[in-house]
Amino acid sequence: MLPLSPSLSNPLCLRWRNRAVLVRKECGFVPKAVASSCAGAGAGAGPAFFNGFGRRDLVLLGLSSSLFVVAPSSGSLAEEELKMASVVDDINAYSYLYPVGLPSKNFMFKWVESRKPERYSSAAPLSPDARLRIVSERVDIIDNLIVSISIGPPNFQILKSKEKSSWSAKNVADSVLSDKSALRVTSTQRLAESSVLDAHSSDINGEPYWYYEYLVRKSPTKNAQESNLYRHYVASTAERDGYLYTLNASTLGKQWTKMGPFLEKTVSSFRLLPPTENYVPPYKDPWRFW
Numbered sequence: 285m286l287p288l289s290p291s292l293s294n295p296l297c298l299r300w301r302n303r304a305v306l307v308r309k310e311c312g313f314v315p316k317a318v319a320s321s322c323a324g325a326g327a328g329a330g331p332a333f334f335n336g337f338g339r340r341d342l343v344l345l346g347l348s349s350s351l352f353v354v355a356p357s358s359g360s361l362a363e364e365e366l367k368m369a370s371v372v373d374d375i376n377a378y379s380y381l382y383p384v385g386l387p388s389k390n391f392m393f394k395w396v397e398s399r400k401p402e403r404y405s406s407a408a409p410l411s412p413d414a415r416l417r418i419v420s421e422r423v424d425i426i427d428n429l430i431v432s433i434s435i436g437p438p439n440f441q442i443l444k445s446k447e448k449s450s451w452s453a454k455n456v457a458d459s460v461l462s463d464k465s466a467l468r469v470t471s472t473q474r475l476a477e478s479s480v481l482d483a484h485s486s487d488i489n490g491e492p493y494w495y496y497e498y499l500v501r502k503s504p505t506k507n508a509q510e511s512n513l514y515r516h517y518v519a520s521t522a523e524r525d526g527y528l529y530t531l532n533a534s535t536l537g538k539q540w541t542k543m544g545p546f547l548e549k550t551v552s553s554f555r556l557l558p559p560t561e562n563y564v565p566p567y568k569d570p571w572r573f574w
Contacts, residue, residue, distance in 0.1 A: 368549070373401040373433070374562035376419050377524075380531055381553040382431055383546040394426045404435050404527075404566035416463035429543060431533045431550055435566050436463055438528055448492060448523050453483035456521050457496035460530050488555070494521045495551065499537065516540040518547050520554040527566045529556060 365388065368381045385392040399408065399421040407417035416436030423430050439459040443451055461478045483496040499514045517534040531554040533547035559565075 366546070366549070368553075371420075371422075372557070373420060374560050375401050375403055375564050376433070376435065376529070377557045377559045377563045378433065378529060378531075379553075379555050379557055380431075380433075380550060382422065382550050393429070394424050395422050395429075396425070397422045399432075401433075403564040403568075405568075407435070416460070427535070427543065428539060429533070429535050429547070431531070431547075434460075434464075434530045434532065435527050436460070436530075437526065438523070439463065451492070451494070453485045453494040453496055454480060456485075456494040456528070457483050457498065457519070460519070460521055460528060461498065491522060491556070493554075495519070496521075500534075513537070516544065518544070518551045520551045522554075522556050524556055525565045525567060 365386070366383055367385045367387060369384050370379060370381050372379045382395065383393055384395070397420075399418060401420040404417055404419060407419045409415075409417050416434050418432050418434050421430065421432040438456075439462050440446070442459045442462060443455050445451070457480050461480075464478075479499045479501070481497045481499065483494070485492050485494045487493075495518070497516075497518050499516055501514045514537045515534045516537045516539075517532055519530055519532045521528050521530040523529070531551055533550050535543045535547065
């Protein structure tokens with residue numbers, strides 16, 4: 285089992301404890317890593333997740349095609365170097381990093397690009413009304429990991445105001461999740477499928493990014509074991525041109541302790557980029573499918 289980083293600050297540990305109580309209520313289990321991560325937190329330690337990058341990380345994020353190593357601090361989840369690769373989508377103007385391997389353990393992820401980056405108008409819808417659409421996706425079938433980028437308009441029945449500075453992270457999460465279902469159900473029913481465990485925001489380069497963690501209570505088969513009855517997600521959302529851009533990363537609930545820290549690094553690396561001549565805004569030719 286790979287423990288969470290002990291460099292988490294005390295306020296973040298309190299959020300982990302609150303999440304543990306909610307997870308126990310929703311799914312009947314408590315993440316075993318919570319106690320160890322909080323016990324090891326130093327008084328002067330800073331948050332290791334969702335709090336942005338150092339100067340060196342931002343330089344690395346600017347590379348359009350790169351493969352590099354993230355060296356975690358002593359006592360962190362892997363106790364070794366994590367190799368990550370960058371993705372830059374010029375069509376939708378965003379970037380992120382994803383894990384590719386742990387060299388010292390001779391472990392490599394088995395990613396497949398299941399959906400190549402494409403414009404919003406031709407992307408696969410996540411709901412019957414086609415508001416929220418997946419514009420790119422990569423999966424690791426062996427390790428049961430999914431990283432996807434979706435774009436869709438805000439749900440103003442939830443967010444109320446058009447001024448994004450007033451949006452709370454929880455409301456942004458609910459707005460995105462209200463459109464995330466392939467079933468012909470209401471927004472309220474879609475929200476009932478999910479449980480938001482944590483939600484907070486961060487200001488990056490003058491723009492708000494909303495981060496949240498949630499469970500989706502679904503099972504592909506009636507014979508699935510109890511530990512497979514939900515997927516554990518982390519996500520980051522940012523707004524541009526009147527649309528919400530969201531990176532979702534998930535795995536099975538039973539694998540969260542092992543794979544969750546890797547997915548957290550991916551989510552925290554998500555950035556909207558300055559548009560280039562290849563950028564296609566979501567509102568352009570909304571019904572063009574080529």
